[in-house]
Amino acid sequence: MAGDQKAKAKKEQMKGKAKETVGRTVGNERMTVEGRAEKTKGDARQAKEKGKDALKP
Numbered sequence: 001m002a003g004d005q006k007a008k009a010k011k012e013q014m015k016g017k018a019k020e021t022v023g024r025t026v027g028n029e030r031m032t033v034e035g036r037a038e039k040t041k042g043d044a045r046q047a048k049e050k051g052k053d054a055l056k057p
Contacts, residue, residue, distance in 0.1 A: 006049050012042030
């Protein structure tokens with residue numbers, strides 16, 4: 001299960017970064033903000049999974 005969550009985090013980060021870059025390129029502020037939010041969500045998920053790994057014996 002943890003592997004799935006880590007993969008999902010990476011996917012969210014990549015998708016968010018791409019969306020942010022495209023939004024910035026075409027001048028679409030809404031897309032840029034949405035991309036940044038998705039990337040942040042992926043970052044948070046990744047941090048959560050790293051925390052879980054640190055607590056494992």
